[in-house]
Structures are given as C-alpha cells and as structure tokens.
Amino acid sequence: MKKILMTGNEAIAEGALQAGCRFYAGYPITPQNELIAYMAKHMIESGGVFIQAESELAAINMVFGASAAGARAMTSSSSPGVSLKQEGISYMAGAELPGVIVNIMRAGPGLGNIWPAQTDYFQATRGGGNGEYRTIVLAPSSVNEAYNLMQDAFDLADRYRIPVILLGDGILGQMMEPVLVHSQNPATNGKINRLPVKEWALTGCKGRKPNLAASFRLAEGKLEEHNIHLQEKYKEIRDNQQDFEGLFLDDAQVILVAYGTMSRIAKGAMNKLREKGIKAGLLRPIALWPFPVNAFTKNLGPKTKYLVIEMSYGQMVEDVRLAVNGSSPVEFLGRSGGGVPAEEEIIKEVFALNEKNI
Amino acid sequence: MKKILMTGNEAIAEGALQAGCRFYAGYPITPQNELIAYMAKHMIESGGVFIQAESELAAINMVFGASAAGARAMTSSSSPGVSLKQEGISYMAGAELPGVIVNIMRAGPGLGNIWPAQTDYFQATRGGGNGEYRTIVLAPSSVNEAYNLMQDAFDLADRYRIPVILLGDGILGQMMEPVLVHSQNPATNGKINRLPVKEWALTGCKGRKPNLAASFRLAEGKLEEHNIHLQEKYKEIRDNQQDFEGLFLDDAQVILVAYGTMSRIAKGAMNKLREKGIKAGLLRPIALWPFPVNAFTKNLGPKTKYLVIEMSYGQMVEDVRLAVNGSSPVEFLGRSGGGVPAEEEIIKEVFALNEKNI
Amino acid sequence: MKKIFSRPESLRDVSTHYCPGCGHGIAHRLLAQAVDDLGIREKVIGVAPVGCAVVAYDYWNFDCCEAAHGRALAVATAIKRVRPANIVFTYQGDGDLAAIGTNETIHAANRGENLTVIFINNAVYGMTGGQMAPTTLLGQKTATSPRGRSADKEGYPLKISELLAQLPAVKYIERVSLHSPQEVLKAQKAIKQAFQNQIDNIGFSLVEILSPCPTYWEMPPNKAVEWVRDIMSKEFPLGRIK
Amino acid sequence: MKKIFSRPESLRDVSTHYCPGCGHGIAHRLLAQAVDDLGIREKVIGVAPVGCAVVAYDYWNFDCCEAAHGRALAVATAIKRVRPANIVFTYQGDGDLAAIGTNETIHAANRGENLTVIFINNAVYGMTGGQMAPTTLLGQKTATSPRGRSADKEGYPLKISELLAQLPAVKYIERVSLHSPQEVLKAQKAIKQAFQNQIDNIGFSLVEILSPCPTYWEMPPNKAVEWVRDIMSKEFPLGRIK
Amino acid sequence: MAKIIINREKCKGCLLCIKFCPKGLITADKDLNSRGLNPAKTKEGPGCTGCSMCAVICPECCIEVYK
Amino acid sequence: MAKIIINREKCKGCLLCIKFCPKGLITADKDLNSRGLNPAKTKEGPGCTGCSMCAVICPECCIEVYK
Amino acid sequence: MIERIIIAGAGGQGIMLMGKLLAEAAMREGKFVTWLPAYGAEVRGGTAHCMVTISDAEINSPLISEADSLIVMNYPSLTRFGNRLKDKGLLIINSSLAGECPDSLSLPFTDIALELGNVKVANVIVLGCFIAKTAIVDKMNILATIEDMAPKNRQDLVEINKKAFLKGMELIKKW
Amino acid sequence: MIERIIIAGAGGQGIMLMGKLLAEAAMREGKFVTWLPAYGAEVRGGTAHCMVTISDAEINSPLISEADSLIVMNYPSLTRFGNRLKDKGLLIINSSLAGECPDSLSLPFTDIALELGNVKVANVIVLGCFIAKTAIVDKMNILATIEDMAPKNRQDLVEINKKAFLKGMELIKKW
C-alpha cells in the first residue's frame, strides 16, 4: 500500500483498473477529463482495451458489447454526456449486463456550466432511461472512498448483473487527496482469478448451447415475466445493499442528511453545531439506490427532524420524505448552478428551524 | 366540428396542426408510427415543415432550432427514442425554449417490446436529462382528450417557455375513437394570428439587439441566478396548472388513482365497486407535472385510503405518497412489460384492502 | 440420391416471422452457410440490432448479441476488441446502419475494426411499417414520403458503401443482390469473403445486400425481385466497390 | 490617413477568451467580415455548438443559437427551414462536426440543406483539454493518445470534407488555412463564397479551416502556424474540394 | 436424375422458386397449408436437374435438393 | 505612408504580427500589459506600407491600419 | 347496451379493416366506439387481432378480457382467444382455416370469398354474418361506410365488398 | 492545526502546480490535505485558482470560504478573492502584476523570476516566501517534492526550481 496524491478522477480510474476493469470506452467532457486521460495512459499496461469513442452513445453501447463478451467494462462522463447514455443503460439493465458508469456531475440544465452539482440524482436513482429498471448508485465523499468504491461497484455489478453508477460531482472529480493505493495491478498478480465466472457471456458456443444477450422479449407474457424477475432482484438488492454512514444518530435532535461532497460540508456544520450545543447528527447515504430506508425507519425515533442538504433544489429529499413518510419533519436546503451551500448557511438554517420549532 | 374516427396518434398530430404546430421532426418507432405518417402527409397542407430526421437525437435538436426560430415545434417518439432525447430536452429547458414532445410509451427496459406501458413516468416528471429542470407533462385518457390537450400543450409551452411532454401509452396511440375535430386548419382561417409574439426568437437582428438562445451560463453566479429564475417559474406553474378529474371524491372511502389508459380501466372498476356497495372514487391526474398535490391535500380528509394503479411497478405512487405524506394509507397495484391490470384485479385488490382493513 | 442442398447447421430448423418473399430469409441462410463453410460456428458472435431481423438470433444457431437501434458497430467493436479470437459480425438494415447509426458506422470503419458487416438494403424501414430509409429511391412512396422522396427536401439516396470505401482503413466492400439465384450465389461468395477477411485479420469488410421487401414496396415477391433487378440496382450498382 | 483595416461591425469590441495565437480569433473575424461585406448582419443567424468557441455569440454581433455538442447541423437545419429568408450558418470544431456530430453532418449534407458551415479543424479537442480528435494526425500525442495516434487502434485522420464531397447535394467545399496572412485572405474569400452560395440558394457549402491550437499542440504560436504549413496541410491538402 | 422436396408447412407461398426453376417444375398448390397459404409444390413428372436454383432463392430454406 | 495602431491591452502577445510583417516593423514590448502579457508594439521609424499583413493575421483583431 | 367484439386472424386477412368498418358504422349511428388493434411481430402471414367495443354509454376499457362475440379467421387465433369469449357468447369461425367448432357459427369464409372471386373479401362476408346475427348496426350504415372508406382511386372495391357483405347476411338466413 | 490557502492568478502562471507542490509535501509529512482546482473558461491567459487545505485532522470541506492565507499572482485575482481572506490573514501579492497592497507581503515575483532567468518560476519563488513565513511544511520536504515531481526527461527543471524556492525563502529574511 502506498499513499498517493490523486484527483478523484484519477483515483476512480485506478480503482477500476485494480478491480479488474479491462475495458473502458469514453468521450471527453469536463469535469471528468482526468479520468479518460488516466485510462488512455494506463489501461494498456493492464492489457485491457481503451477506446475513445466517437460519442457517449457509442461509448455506452461499447460497454454493452464488452460486458456481453464477459469483460469488466466501464464508461465515464459528466451530466450532458450521461443524458446521452440513458438508452444504453436501459438496454444493459434489460439485458442484465453488468457494467459501471461514472457520472461526475456538473451543473445544468442543458450545457449549464462546468461547476459541480448534484442535480442528476433523479436520473441516476430512478432510471433516466425508458422502462422500469434500477441501477445501483454509489456516492463517494472522498477521493479515497471513490477509489475503494470502484471495487464494490464492479463486484456488485457482476453479482447482480446490473449496471452500477458511481455518482460524484465536479469537486470530487477534480480535487486531490491522498489515496491508499494497493500494490499496483493485482490483475497481474493473481487477483484477477477471483473474478466471477460468467456462464452467460458471449464467447462462442463451443461445447454449449448458444448464448444470447438481449433486452427484447416479444412473445406474449415473456417481458412481464422478465420484469417480475428484475423486480425480485431489485428487492434482493434493496434488502441487502443499503449503505450509509451515521454520526451521532443516537442522540441527534436534528439530523443532517447529505451525500458526496455535500456531506463533508454538512459534517463540518455538524461539528460546529455541536460546539454550539446543538445536538446535530449526520446521515450520509453511501448507496443512493438502494436508498438506506432502514436507517430512517429502524434506527430513528419520530422525535428527530431532518435537514436534507443538496447541491440541487431538492431531489434526494424526496427519498427522505418517502422513507420518513410524514412521521418527522423533513426540511430542505439546497443550491444549484454551481453554488454550494456553505457551513454557515447550514448552521443558519438549523437555527432557523429550531426557532420556528419545526 | 366533425366527428371522425381516429387513432390516438392521428388525433395528436391533427390536434398539433390545429394548434398551430408548423414544425415537426421525428423518427419512426412503434407504437407511434401513425403520428409521424400523419404529419408526413398533412404538415405540408398547413404550410409547415416536416422532417424525418436521421435519429431521435437529430429530431429533438431540430425542435430546439425550430423553436428558437419562433415556430411552434414538436417531435414524437416512443420510450427508447425518448431516452435519446433527454439531453435535448434538458437543453430546451435550460434555454427556455417551448416545444412539445410526445411519448407514446411502450414496455421496457431496453428494447422491451411494443406493448403499452406507463414506465416512463419518472423520466417525464423528474427530468430524465441532466440538471434540474421540469417539463409540463399532460396525460390524456382518450383519443378526443389527446386531440384537445395538444392545444393546451402548445399554449402552455409558449406561455411558460417550457418543453411540454404529452405522455400516452401504446393503447392510447393506436386505438381509434371518435374525435370532435374543429373545422380544418385554423391556421389558414385566422386562428394562427392568436399565436403569441415571441420577442426572444431568432429572426435576424434587424431593428433590435441580437437575440440569443442558449442554456450555457459560465460567468460566476449566472447559472445559479438562472436556475433560481427557473425554480420560480416552476413554482408558478405548480401553483396554477394542476389539473385532474375527480369522481366521487366527496364520499369515497377508497380512491383509485390512475392516469391515461389505466384510469379508464380504474373507472370501470370503480363503477363495479359502487354497484357492489363499496364507496370507491377516482382521481385522475391530467397534468402529471405539476402533480395535482392540492387535490390530495385540500379536498380530501385523512379517512380515505388510496389505491394507485399503474402499468408499471410503481412510479406515480411516489408522488401520491409525497402528496399524502403519511396521513392516509397509499396502496399500489401495477403490472409492467405489456400486462395491464384488469378491472377484476383492481376490484379484488380493493376487497383485499378492505379485509386487511388498511 | 444424395442430399445436395439443405439447411445449414448454423440456421435453426424453425420458421421465420418474415413476410413471404422477404430477402432477410435468404440472407440469413447465406450467412449461416458461410459460417458453416468456414467452420467457425463455435466462435462466431453475431450482433443483431433492431429492424425486421431483430430476432435473427432465434434463427441462427450460435452466440448472439442484441444492439440498440443503430449501435451495432459500437457493440461489435467492443466484443471484437475484448475477444479478438472470436469472429464478430453485424447484420444491419439500412435504417440502422445508414440513418440512426451513421456515426457508429463511419467511425468503426474509420478505426478499421476487424469486423464483418452484413448490410441489408431494402430501401425502407421494414420493421416500423415502411417508412423512408436513407436508401429510399427518388420518387419512391413510403409511409413518411407519401408524395415520393424528393431530392429537394429529403436528399438523394445515400450510398453509404461508396462513402465508406473512401476510408483508408476499410478493406473490402461489395454490393450484391438477391434478385435471382445467380445473384444469390454471388452474394454467398461475398459474404464468405467478408468473413475470410476477418479470419485473416485483414480488417473492416462490408457486404451490402439489395434485398426485397415485398410488403412495403407493395408488390408481390416476383415483382419485387424484378424491381431490384430493373430499378434498385441501377441506383445502387452491383459489384466490388473496394 | 484613412483607416484601411479595422474591426468589422459584426465583431463586438470585446476581448476573446482564446489563448494567444489561437485560430478561432482569426476565423471569427473573417466570418464577421464576410457578414459585413455581404450586408447580411441583420438576417444572419449563427449556430455555435460546444467547443472552445462555445461563447462565439459573445463576440458576434447578430442573432445566435446554441447547439448541444455535435448537433449544430440539426439545429441549423430547422432554423433555416423555418426561416428560409434568413442566412444560417454553423461554426463547428472537428470534435463537434466529425466525431459526436458525424451523423448530423452527413445527413444535413445529404439532404442538401441550404446552409453555410464553417468547420474549424485544429486536430484536437481544445475545450476539454487537448484530447484526440478525429482529425488528429498519426503519431500526434494528445491527452487521450499519450503514445501518439496509431492507425491500428485509432484509425487514420478522418477527412470528412472529402467524404462529404461525395454527396450529390453538397455544392461547395473548400479547405483553407490560417497559417499566414496570404492563406487567411484565401480563407476570407472562401467564407464569403460559402455565404454567397446560401444567398443564391445554391445549397450546402462548407469551408474547412486548418486552425492553430498552440496550447494543446504545445508550441508557441509562431511554431504552430509553421506546423500547419509544414505538417498538417500535407495531411489535409488545401484548396477547393468540390 | 434429381428431385426436390418442399416442406409445405414452412413454405410461405412467395412463389419465387416457381419463377426461377429453369425447367418450370414447380407450381402453386391450390390447397392451403395450415397457415392458410398456398404453398409451392412440384409438378408431376421428371426433368429436375438438381440445379438448386429453387432452393437458392427460397427465403424459407424449405426446399431440399437430392441428386 | 501608412501606419498601424496596436491596442496593447487587447493584445495577447502571440507575436504572429511580428513574424509576418514583411518589413519587420513590429516587436515585442518588454513592458507587460495589465494582463501580464508582453504585447506587440511598433518599432520606431517609417517603412510601413499599409500592407495589413499584421492585421490580417492578428487573432485578437487589435491592429488598425491607416494609409 | 354494450357489445365487445374480438376479431382475430392472420395478417393480410383484413382483420383490422373489418373492425374499423364496424366501428365507423357504429359511430355514425351516434354510438360510443373504441377500436384497438394488435399486430404480431410478423407483418404478413403473422397474427393480428383487434378489439371493438360499441356502446350507448361512454366506454371505459378498450381492452376486452371477456368478449360478447369472437370472430376467428384462422386456427392459431382460435387457440389464443377461445377462452376470452364469455359463456354463451357468439363465436364465428372461418372453417376454411380454423376447422369447425361446436356451438359456433362455422362457415368456410375463405372458400366462399374465393367463389366470389376475391379471397380478400372473406372479412366482409364475415361482417355480414355478424351484422345479420346481432343487428348491432344498421346494415345500410355498413353499406354507406363501405362506400366512404374505399380510397377514391379504388371505387372498384366498393362493389365487390358490398356484394360480399350482403352475401354474408344471406348466409345467416340460410344457415 | 488547519491551514486554508487560496492561490490565484492567471492561466500559465503555474498556480495549480504551486498548490500541488504544497499539498504533496504536506502529505509526505503525514498531514491531511485537499487540493481543489478551478479553471476559468480560458485555457491560457485566463484566470485560475486552487484551494489547498492542510490539517492534522480529517478535512471536511475542500472549499474555502475564509482563507488563512491568500496568494495572488495578478490583479483580477485580487479583486476576486480579496474578500475571502480572514481578518489578519496572510496576503502575498505579486506586485509585478497586481500592484501593491497594504498589510501584505507584496513583491515583484514575476520580475524576480525574470532575473532568475525563467518567468515561469515566479510561482515557486512565492512558495518559498510562503513557507518561510508560515513554516507549514518543512523546507526539505518541498525540495524533495520538487525533485520527485519533475518529469523524468526534464530534470533540468529541478535545479532552477530549487533555486527559485530558496530565493523565495531568502526574500523573507531580507524583507
């Protein structure tokens, strides 16, 4: 293990390579360019395939193909580019192909600008593409965590045959922090052997019946059957893969709920609130889907109130409201378009809540 | 006025032409093909522009351009094709360009099949594209209503400078019903004069300062400012444009909530339930965004329970839960992949609820 | 007596869903025959995007992959790069390859991916009900060109094979037709060649097949093959393009 | 003394954000000059997609429209069809026109839209930090081809102008360069011609401009223009293509 | 001497084999098959050369040729 | 007789005008402008033909030519 | 009054048109109608069916889970939709392609159409039978609709279709 | 201990590198660090800034709303970030391009760099000043980092940068 100063984008790329990712296709876009550049440089050393695709559409469909062929495959982009991948992600979900899609979010709508944002939460957690599907969504809050979550992302993708989205923002992608990097390239020293066997993969039908990777189900009832199967799988994931970090949840009177970069600022605010004698806590979803509903329903009494903070005008807050279902007040603070709610704004908001006695 | 037997797809196209739509770009996909075919045949008679685009991406961006140039413009597609339009819709929302996007939903995910579905509700109501934006979403439940709502769609789009989605399903698109059609082509007999003046449109800068249609806001703070403006506009729409049909809401003990084709089946079930002595009601959102929250919060007491029915595994039900916020039980019944919950299933479910005394 | 003509092993013994006289059925068999002849059934991976042949994988007896409409060559690029020892082909319609998928087509060709492309040009969108394709002829009436395609509004029929032939990394392009048994036999040879090229690592090879769609040309099958012979192949001349 | 050279009216009197020696600045002026010369400022509508020139509309003094990356020609097609009396042009980078936008480019050209296309070929993606473009030369090192572009993996530089010239509905294509004042003057003429064609309803006209990007070529401006002259224009020969 | 066998259930009655048999040995069956289509059938009598033209053009791959 | 005027604040110091003035009449200013760049400036003395080569190549459009 | 009819057969048999004719004629009588088509993957030679509902009151579901009448033009349609017919519902079968069936009106419509000189009018013959049996729409309205729905350049179709329709009505009398 | 530093200037002035050097050296001392860049639209000649936080404890926000130190390399950066410096915070100004300022360490770094023979090392001179003033990282660690961060084929850069760094430290002694 070595401590290296890396950008989030680089750490994600390195984490992917370590996790056995051997296919990357992407298209440049700010603020994720360091990721594609890192892959361009280092994928070849791992014996994998790097392709700068002609577009984001081509990239996601290349991932579809690479995954169907059995490779650990990924793509990355930022918001407008990820919009273009929605059809492809929906196809992967339908065909039950694993794969990792990294979205280093920037502000929108449209071209917006290149500043950080968390405004693609709905798209990621509810499937911006057509049809009824889910993707696992992981949201690291530090560069080191981003690095580590890539291993989880690929493992989960293979385990459940599902696309996994790693959702970061421009700050996470471009900032540098120390990363504890495993010894280089486990692929070449044995780790790759632990990759799961994929009997469904397209390898040529030698010695077996032909395999097929497809989302199409035309015969009457077949798609409904398939969709029921998908829903069962999603339930299994909901039951087993909720993931969050909680701080002071036991005694908190106001719980700040935030993810990714935003949660770090919330944590700072929480510390300051505690210094000022206000019992604040922090609930940071690490998996955004499945949303850590249990953290709300099981761990928490109805006395608490929640302040959800996002770099958006309110997206995750809907999941919090759905989880709490009216049993506690859920308030919201957010900015969008490049602005990031600051510690002081959060603190002010908490004081205001307390005064209004919500 | 003349009564004509038309498919939903044709009625939508004819409604658009009557509403002054003079630009259509689309790409074939089942089950909306009758729409593009109708436009191919009749747009020219209205003096407008019809383009079969090279792809759905090109089509939505053509609508972007046509709208920027001041035309009433639209595109249509079905689920996978609409996934491809997400970036373009996000751009239109950001640049505040009006326009109408018709999605005749089919079952997914991926290629799925061509049977009807309501599984793109999240995508339509929460913006499947990047960034924080909304589109008005209208959901007709009959061919005649589809025809009429096209006028509203274009009017609302222009009034608020916002993309409007008309969300139907394969049944609505392909079934025939009688439509009361206004005298042909108001465009040529005066009605077109009522189209709003668009001072922002690109017409060449003669006699004025140059106009610009763009979603990009790079200068510090400018995008946040713009986003705040958008949020204010969205609030205004939320306050003014909620739209629903209610039946027996006053005395209902169980309220069926359904939209589009599904609401017709729910209505049949409601009638039968009433025959059996169960006080059922129906709440049919006509606008899906803004969601008719007020119908839940204002009109209804906490005694009622809700059964939400969708051709999906539960999307609109989230909006109902958010509106009700835990004050009444909200149950769900849905199928997806081509299956449509039948009257009998609904009735059975209501009986089951009553027994469980939820 | 010996059986001298029968169903190839790579073609499953099932009925297709194609209309009577549709060229897809013939093309499927030719492809299966080539795979058999080259002994590559166990390492072939076919990519079938959306179009009338969307379920071609139900008819072929080897590994197959779906592709979203237009993205077959992106999917195939990745499969081939991941599994260079396998033989990867796409089977695409004119809408797929030359309308929505033009970008993927041009760039896979420009990268010189070592792939075999079977391109079914039937001058319409069959699957969705007979709309105008990029290859629809001038004057041809379709669901979306009810007055006939006009050069003015819709442009000329797109000769994508000729375009691709300009790219240095493209190694083989031939246009064949299914309008008679003689032409079918030529098509057979071309398809085999396009696979042989991949086996020999020569690079991007494409066979464009003029294929009748009696249904949306609104002709009986015997007229449809004549239309290919007399009209369509005049606009799209047959033979080796590169 | 009379002023014999000054800023055209169509070019606002503001500083650009371009790097020192960047060709975009020159191209902007040439375009503005052509608009002035033809007296069409009040009816021109420019379409500026994403790329280093994303805010070109801040520099031009006439109506402008944004376009999503790659979609400029779809947007422009619609504007021109809705307003045939206006003069509509796109201003696109090589990434925009020949990578993500290839489909829109080919089909707008094939439809023969009566548009003027200004195509800035600087052999890289400038805006996003110097990645490989379809036009990047073999061996050229970029952020995403750190070992130099290889024909094998990434294919040959894409000569999209030569491709487009194959299409019957394309009426005018010329490749010019900004590597010396003499070449700039030729570029000026070509741009004016491309606009004149639109005014005369002649149809799809495109000017490809070889344009220095000193920053991502990692050269000072004076070396960058020499690179265009000595290396780039060998791969992309100057002159009338159609 | 050669002969062909047509699978009348798989046949879709496109009649292309009829058009292209150089010997005119195939004809349309007046009796429908179970799909309701008139399939191709061989005429009575010899003459088949086994040239396989019929099989080569058949979109349904439902003609076998023996020689 | 001709002359040019360089807007030294708009100038980005790319030095292309220097390279292309056939008379060698332009040089880099050692003094920075307010952006911190060394702008172009005209050398002392006559010789300018008003050929406009400098202005034609200038990416910033910050050279005016008088004649 | 509400009448729910499922019409099913092979692509190319004019299934959709038969449904449209019926719906259009009913609409002209001021009735509420819905017509809902479904195509198989196959364009020709595949399966096709449509659901027509005719009613005095607003129609809720255009989908029919229990039909009052079922018209079956080929064998696969019989197996697929047989169980959707309500108890004692009207079953009309094209025995040329679907065989005979007890408790049904089985007639060789394809053969009868061939006799009339055009295999394609089997559908209109069936419609005649259906109207004769149910009188759900006035026969004159059907005839008028046949006239109006034919493309202007195919007026030749009008006569043969009218003839076929009347032939179908007659069959019932004889049957 | 937590130190929040904003470094701002023009593109091409080595703003990012200065921040990275500092962060890397601090990390080597076992400190927690974050480095957050921001580029203007312009690639060269535009504005650029980065935010570096160095701490003994885990760092929450990498964004700095109130900086302990502000290093300003040109004038526009002074107007943009001047108000982000905390009361009595350390302000270092490149007076060559940003003019002088009261209560600040204003030195003509660009000119000093030119004297050293390479305008590009102004950033490292400033870093020397900053380290001499704050001693937030050990000078030996900065020197080692300079050595390690230089590309292998540009070892010539190492010497001039070391020299520049030491020059910067000296300036403080003199100042």
Ligand SMILES: Cc1ncc(C[n+]2csc(CCOP(=O)(O)OP(=O)(O)O)c2C)c(N)n1
């Ligand atoms: C994104 C998307 N757009 C549109 C469709 C609908 N669609 C399916 S196949 C097809 C075109 C078929 O034409 P072609 O590729 O020529 O194949 P053919 O059916 O003629 O063989 C279209 C438009 C789709 N499935 N997905």
Ligand SMILES: Cc1ncc(C[n+]2csc(CCOP(=O)(O)OP(=O)(O)O)c2C)c(N)n1
């Ligand atoms: C959908 C989408 N993908 C990617 C980007 C990021 N992006 C912006 S401009 C650009 C390419 C710029 O290159 P080019 O078109 O050659 O213009 P240049 O900057 O070189 O002038 C890219 C990839 C984007 N804005 N949107």
Ligand code: SF4
């Ligand atoms: S529609 Fe055309 S292409 Fe499709 S199966 Fe029928 S004949 Fe073949």
Ligand code: SF4
């Ligand atoms: S990066 Fe290149 S293209 Fe972009 S402004 Fe700078 S020099 Fe010009």
Ligand code: SF4
């Ligand atoms: S094999 Fe030749 S001769 Fe024999 S039936 Fe077929 S086409 Fe005719």
Ligand code: SF4
């Ligand atoms: S060619 Fe084949 S499908 Fe066609 S009629 Fe002959 S046997 Fe039947």
Ligand code: SF4
């Ligand atoms: S006008 Fe000609 S001679 Fe005068 S300064 Fe410019 S380039 Fe030199």
Ligand code: SF4
């Ligand atoms: S060409 Fe223009 S920008 Fe460049 S140095 Fe000369 S005056 Fe300055």
Ligand SMILES: [Mg+2]
């Ligand atoms: Mg086709």
Ligand SMILES: [Mg+2]
């Ligand atoms: Mg470029």
